[in-house]
Amino acid sequence: MKISFSSRFQGYNWKKLQKDLISGLIVGIVAIPLGMAFAIASGVKPEYGLYTTIVAGILISLFGGSKFQIGGPTGAFIPILFAIVMQYGYENLLIAGFMAGVILLFMGIFKLGAVIKFIPRPVTIGFTTGIAVTIFTGQIANFLGLRNLQKHQDLLSNMKELGIHISTINIYSILTALICLVLIILTPKLFRKIPGSLVGLLISTVVASIFYPDKIATIGSTYGAIPKSLPIIHFPALSIEHIQSLIKPAFVIAMLGGIESLLSAVVADGMSGTRHNSNRELIGQGIANMMTPLFGGIPATGAIARTATNIKNGAESPFSGVVHGIVVLLVLFLFAPYASNIPLASMAPILMVVAWNMSERKEFAHVLKTKTAESLVLLITFLLTVFTDLTTAVEVGLILSGIIFVKHMSKLLITAKVLPDPSDKNEKVSAHMVHEQHNCPQISIYTVEGALFFGVANTFEKSIMDEINYKPKVLILRMGNVPYMDTTGEANLSSIVKHFKKHGSTIIISEIQNQPRKMLQKTGLYEIIGQEHFFEKTGDAVCFALTKLNHSQCLGCKHFAFRECHQLSNPRVIVFEPDSIK
Structure with a gap:
């Protein structure tokens, strides 16, 4: 497939460049706390989220099929990546991410972009809401400042851990988390252009550092200091054994990445009046996910909230996405040592708000009210996502949807x-x-x-x-x-x-x-x-x-x-x- 850049920058001028610079700066600032939070929730070090934001963000904007798409780590990936890290380890996560990139690349080359769109809406709403529940409940421990918890892949075991260690609750963590949460909610209402997550993160960190230092867990005390540079390129140690053992998680990453990126591109089309190229978008996602693991980054996809922020702030071309990646890179070089002081309790509300926003609760309730067979598909997909895993949930959801479709068609x-x-x-x-x-x-x-x-x-x-x-x-x-x-x-x-x-x-x-x-x-x-x-x-x-x-x-x-x-x-x-x- 021929990838042309000229059409996307046709009529580009200094005025449009200024808009891209402003939009890229704002989105970059928004992406910093999210990148670290998503990485921590996925079971890896926070800097890996920043590496993903930089590398994938730039490449998805350059090679993707949506003019305003912002790529990077997203909340949808958290349960999947956490499960892979728990089962296979971080190094194998990089290999699975690279393999997912290859799968996405070939999906785009063979023009399978339209196929992904055929996944029934009850299935996508079901697993998206299930992922939101998983993310939200996964942050309760950091919000309360609980200590010595063992992490598990399933929800019930993690809930049991919360009950066992509830006595280790930390009042300073709760205070820090509440300060951050209040600011995240109030800032957009008072100052529309200022990202609430960044304000909440900075102010709650300053309060904790000044008034009760060493009282709560921070990024530095938990994960060590964040390096202020990109790591040396490291190629994954691919082998036949790795491919055989990781093909299933790689395929799940690729499918979810494809779905999320194309959903985000559709949202961007609706907001901007443009039209994305779904196959080119998959190619861009594939290239980004093949390159990101070389820098230690985790899998990435199109981020709906950041893409919407990009458009709302006047982006004119894919260059705004490139600027957003460069902004995160500069912040990494200049302010990485200070990031070590960020409390984990400040990260928890950010992810909880992300989970709340991605939960599609209105659509969930709307489908349930119809009391049709699709309502059952939605509910089963949701419950399986929460209590088992995303792979099982999607497989069962698709099979049930197929059976319902055949049954309806047979009556026609x-x-x-x-x-x-x-x-x-x-x-x-x-x-x-x-x-x-x-x-x-x-x-x-x-x-x-x-x-x-x-x-x-x-x-x-x-x-x-x-x-x-x-x-x-x-x-x-x-x-x-x-x-x-x-x-x-x-x-x-x-x-x-x-x-x-x-x-x-x-x-x-x-x-x-x-x-x-x-x-x-x-x-x-x-x-x-x-x-x-x-x-x-x-x-x-x-x-x-x-x-x-x-x-x-x-x-x-x-x-x-x-x-x-x-x-x-x-x-x-x-x-x-x-x-x-x-």
Whole structure:
């Protein structure tokens, strides 16, 4: 895929550069506390979050498919990355992140960007809300200042740890966390342009440092001093064993990263009036996630809140995202030693607010109120995300959604026996015309409506095969309302054709659409039926069918299913043939 930069900077000038510089500066400041907080919550050192913000932020802006996308570590990744660190270790997390980057790159190259968008909304809301609950509950210990807790992958074990160690509660941690939380909430209301998370972090850190130093856990006391430079590039030690053991977590990282980045790009499109390139976005995400582990960074994706901040502050091009990464790099060089004094209790409210904002609680409640099968999918995905893991939740959610979809689609398939309605001006066929006294013994016409796929193919075949008992001379299938046919539907149709041909019957198909026609041509069934047995209009198909009748059987017949039947039943009777049958 050709990646062009010129179109994204067309008409770029000094005024637009100024806007990008301002927007990039603001977003960079917002990203600093978030980058460290996300890293800590993921079970790694805070500087790794800053490295991710710098490297991934710059590369996603340069190579991604959204003009205003801001990339970096996000809250959605926290439970996944924490579980990987717990199970495989930090070094293997880097390898899994690199592998996820490769997967994303190939997904973009093979144009699979649109496929990710097909994940049902109840599934995405369910696991997003579940992730929010996991993040929120994971910060209770730091908020309360609890000590000596053992970290677990599942929620219930972590909740049990909180109960066991509740006696170690630290009043200074609670005070620090409350100061930070109040400022995070109030700052945007009083000063819209100033990021509340940064204000809360700085002021609560200053208060703790001045009034009760050494009373609460800080980044420095827990993780050591933050280096004021990027680490030396280190290539992951990839091997066949690593690939085999880490392919599943890598795939989960890639899928979540793809989903989050494309959701963020859609939000950006809505806010800016632009249109992103989903495949290019995946390529950009792939490149960023391949490069970030070389600097010790964790997996990254598009960040919806930071992208929205970027647009709101007047960004004009992807250069604002590059500026945001450079700002974080400069802060790392100049102020890294001071970051060691940040209390962990100051980080907790930041992540709790992030969890609250990403919880999609309104959408969650809205889907639940519908009390449909989708509500059940939402609830099960949510509970599995909270109490098991994201992989299981998404797999089960998708399977349930697929079953529900097939069930709904199967109800939409209609296979009805029809005959022309003489009272209709155009003699359209209708099901109500078929009854015991009005049903041609030699010609059966069926209208088929709905997609003919694996979920309904057996029902379709059964309804038609019942006609074998009558052994009609001609079977007409009216397929104008069949928009899609898969190989299962084709196989069942083939079974019908072979059975009727075995009884010496003629199969005629009318009004068939392009996709089903091409499917029959690819499988060879088109030639078996015979090109001369395909008609654009049902009226022409009926006229052809009348030439295949056993006229001796028509003599004396009183069904009169067609206007021609009067003459066929009594050759002495002369009637005018209809203009058309639709």
